[in-house]
Amino acid sequence: MATKVKQLPLWGKIIYGTGYGGFSLVDRVLITWLFYYYITSPIEGVDALMPPFLFGAIMFFGRIIDAVADPVIARWSDNYSGRLGRRMPFMLFSGIAYVAVFILLFYPPVAQMSALNTVYVAFFLGIYFILFTAYVCPYLALLPELARNNRDRVDLATYRAVWGLLGLGVALIGSGIIIDLFSFHGMVWLMGLAGLILLYLPLLIRERDYSEAVPASLGLVEAVSTTFKNRAFLYYLAGNVTFWLGFNIVTLNLPLYVTILLRGTEGDTSIYFGIVFIVALLFFPLVNFLSKKLGLKAMMMFSLVAFMVILPPFFFLGSPMLGLEAETFAYILMALAGLPLSVILIVPDTIVAAVSDLEVKLSGQKREAMYFGAQGFILKVAYGLSSLITGTLLQLFGSTAAQPLGIQLTGPVSALFIMVGVIVFMRYPEKEVRAFQEELAAKEGWN
Secondary structure: OOOOOOOOOHHHHHHHHHHHHHHHHHHHHHHHHHHHHHHHOOOOOOOOOOOHHHHHHHHHHHHHHHHHHHHHHHHHHHHOOOOOOOOHHHHHHHHHHHHHHHHHOOOOOOOOOOHHHHHHHHHHHHHHHHHHHHHHHHHHHHHHHHOOOHHHHHHHHHHHHHHHHHHHHHHHHHHHHHHHHOOHHHHHHHHHHHHHHHHHHHHHOOHHHHOOOOOOOOOHHHHHHHHOOOHHHHHHHHHHHHHHHHHHHHHHOHHHHHHHHOOOOHHHHHHHHHHHHHHHHHHHHHHHHHHHHHOHHHHHHHHHHHHHHHOHHHHHOOOOEOOEOHHHHHHHHHHHHHHHHHHHOOHHHHHHHHHHOOHHHHHOOOOHHHHHHHHHHHHHHHHHHHHHHHHHHHHHHOOOOOOOHHHHOHHHHHHHHHHHHHHHHOOOOHHHHHHHHHHHHHHHOOO
8 A cells, every 4th residue: 555645734735726826927927918019019119029920920839849848847757756756846946947038028139020039039938838837747747646536636726726816817907907007017027026926835835745756667758658548638638628729819819809809908908807807716616516516527518618608709899789888798708708717727637637547557657747748738739829820810810900800700719619629528438537536545545
């Protein structure tokens, strides 16, 4: 029988969640505002620093680098043996560099459209995504190690989601306000500092006290190929990846929805983002309860179907609909999106933690990081595609008040990708996963 380790106390669950808040804050600021910064340019006297399609292509390039880094860092973390454990050393050494590169990306070398800016952004985006993975992949792998059953994992994922939502809220609500009060660069520095503090709080947990931290021994190719033999993981992955491909298209265009379609200011983005995240936060307790009561598959299906229905009407943002003023209609859509968002912030990684338990049956080893790394590899490619698709839509169909069709199409296009996810995820074998978890829990003596 495996050596019994301590169960993570309440303070540990809360502190663990802050890391998610840290990288959610930093990454969401970058994803939301870097695209906007370069294609519209808030620099006085400069129309744009880069065409939309070129920026989308560079983001796709960065995501490919990020995708390749995921399995490499995952295998490194799974096989690592150190005094601080398998995960904490990676988090310790990547956090500061990650935030520093985030800040540098908002300081292009030339205040005009230039090839030098293209090289600069391509280089530092690649470094940014590698550092992001070096922190996030080991961090996520801690979830199934610190919590050994679905009930505890749902609780840990809920605390993490609360911090993640707070990070997203600060990034999306606070960023617009700070930009209006100070400047883009003032916002970037303040967000970077806040994110840095949150990233380092989880290191207060002594990993070896709460995790077995037994290094794996598989090589990179064998580790990746074995992971993709897990049938439950593949069905989950296909559903989750198609969701994020579609949802990230919408996320990239949120500032454009507000400033172009709704004719608001950059600061007005805070109102719309605030509605989404307040609704999501209010529904976290209900999602926690229902995930334990109904199961993870049912909750994931609800979230996917809800977004598939909610996103197509984004085409009509800026127009009066159903007898409602344009702003009122937009507020309702944002509020409706908050409920399925609360699910997607808790359930997916809890499912990854569950299917990673099946690895014991496949290879006889525990390789939690590789499952998050494999997911990250596919997700990063999807994120890159979403940037490329967004840039293409805006370039071909327009991204201005006079020609807004490219922005309007992003909602329906996103829903089509999510519909594919719904069809595939229906085959996720939840009963099989639960049965093996119960068998493993009995063997290892976990409740």
